[in-house]
Amino acid sequence: MAIKKRILGKTSLNITEMGFGGIPIQRISEDEAIKVVRHCYELGINYFDTARGYTTSEERIGKALEEVRENVYIASKSHARTSKDLWENLKTTLNNLRTDYLDVYQLHNVNEESWKFISSPNGALEAIKDAKKEGIIKHIGITSHSPAFLIKMVEEQEIFETIMVGYNFIAQQPAEILLPLCKRKNVGTIIMKPFGGGAFTNASTALKFILVNKNVSCTIPGMLSVEEVEENVKICSESLELSEEEKKIIEEDRKILGEEFCAACDYCQPCPSGIPISFVLRTELSSLRRMGWTESLIKQTQDTAQKVDACLQCGVCEIRCPYQLPIRKLLPEKMERLKKLSETRSIP
Ligand code: SF4
Numbered sequence: 001m002a003i004k005k006r007i008l009g010k011t012s013l014n015i016t017e018m019g020f021g022g023i024p025i026q027r028i029s030e031d032e033a034i035k036v037v038r039h040c041y042e043l044g045i046n047y048f049d050t051a052r053g054y055t056t057s058e059e060r061i062g063k064a065l066e067e068v069r070e071n072v073y074i075a076s077k078s079h080a081r082t083s084k085d086l087w088e089n090l091k092t093t094l095n096n097l098r099t100d101y102l103d104v105y106q107l108h109n110v111n112e113e114s115w116k117f118i119s120s121p122n123g124a125l126e127a128i129k130d131a132k133k134e135g136i137i138k139h140i141g142i143t144s145h146s147p148a149f150l151i152k153m154v155e156e157q158e159i160f161e162t163i164m165v166g167y168n169f170i171a172q173q174p175a176e177i178l179l180p181l182c183k184r185k186n187v188g189t190i191i192m193k194p195f196g197g198g199a200f201t202n203a204s205t206a207l208k209f210i211l212v213n214k215n216v217s218c219t220i221p222g223m224l225s226v227e228e229v230e231e232n233v234k235i236c237s238e239s240l241e242l243s244e245e246e247k248k249i250i251e252e253d254r255k256i257l258g259e260e261f262c263a264a265c266d267y268c269q270p271c272p273s274g275i276p277i278s279f280v281l282r283t284e285l286s287s288l289r290r291m292g293w294t295e296s297l298i299k300q301t302q303d304t305a306q307k308v309d310a311c312l313q314c315g316v317c318e319i320r321c322p323y324q325l326p327i328r329k330l331l332p333e334k335m336e337r338l339k340k341l342s343e344t345r346s347i348p
């Protein structure tokens with residue numbers, strides 16, 4: 001069982017087509033997290049992605065990989081918009097990861113608005129270029145939830161050697177222009193949230209759908225147990241061709257999730273009424289399926305219901321949503337269903 005590798009665009013790094021996504025290990029104990037990361041390494045995964053914004057994730061990955069640092073590629077991200085903040089973030093990240101360099105450092109969750117600050121004098125772009133010149137970071141990347149924005153970046157900014165975007169069998173937009181463009185420009189493509197942030201239940205169909213696309217360099221699922229690591233490595237080590245049964249599963253999931261799939265990017269925020277939009281749109285298909293009704297989820301549902309009632313119908317959220325979701329139509333429908341499910345403690 002050997003996981004296959006692909007070249008990460010112009011970085012020339014030879015990385016495993018499935019890497020490790022560092023978001024979920026924040027939710028488990030440190031010992032468990034270290035065990036999971038080590039198991040990934042032992043099974044051959046060589047690309048580990050985290051971010052300054054993922055609380056304990058960097059520290060845990062650092063502890064797990066310290067002794068094998070030279071055998072792996074580590075990527076992190078910074079939300080910094082200014083040069084000063086980026087240097088501070090980078091210092092903390094290196095310290096957390098117990099290393100003196102990063103293989104890939106990415107500007108995190110960028111859009112048109114934040115790019116104005118990042119690319120202005122004393123912005124984070126200056127600092128990230130300087131950090132590369134100093135050899136502290138080997139390659140520069142950018143992450144965004146907006147394929148359209150990333151197309152613009154890849155076309156206009158030679159500096160970016162990798163992009164990270166969400167792509168799956170519901171949100172297929174990146175496959176049309178962005179991923180082929182990256183292939184032509186030799187920009188590495190890293191696919192985040194391959195399981196739709198927990199909305200897809202079948203790991204095999206989700207991973208194969210992404211990796212069968214040769215314009216993809218790698219995907220980085222989060223994994224919470226050694227069993228999950230083993231299952232995902234097995235899937236990626238075998239043929240990526242989707243069986244007839246798996247194609248049917250995809251069709252079913254498409255029908256269920258339909259055109260209403262929320263990627264939890266929170267670009268729709270801030271909402272003037274304080275409505276946690278992604279919570280309303282996603283809970284039924286993600287946290288509820290994963291964890292069932294907890295006391296805190298019930299309380300959050302009750303509190304959110306009052307906020308949804310106070311929606312101003314201003315539509316600002318819909319203008320910001322990169323997936324053009326009809327948020328004003330969906331919010332009351334989803335909220336009503338969530339309330340009903342919480343009253344009976346039902347799980348769909
Ligand atoms: S339409 Fe409603 S949910 Fe959307 S931003 Fe306005 S108040 Fe918030």
Ligand code: SF4
Nearest residue numbers: 262263265266268321
């Ligand atoms: S509603 Fe749109 S912008 Fe808001 S979290 Fe979901 S996908 Fe992102």
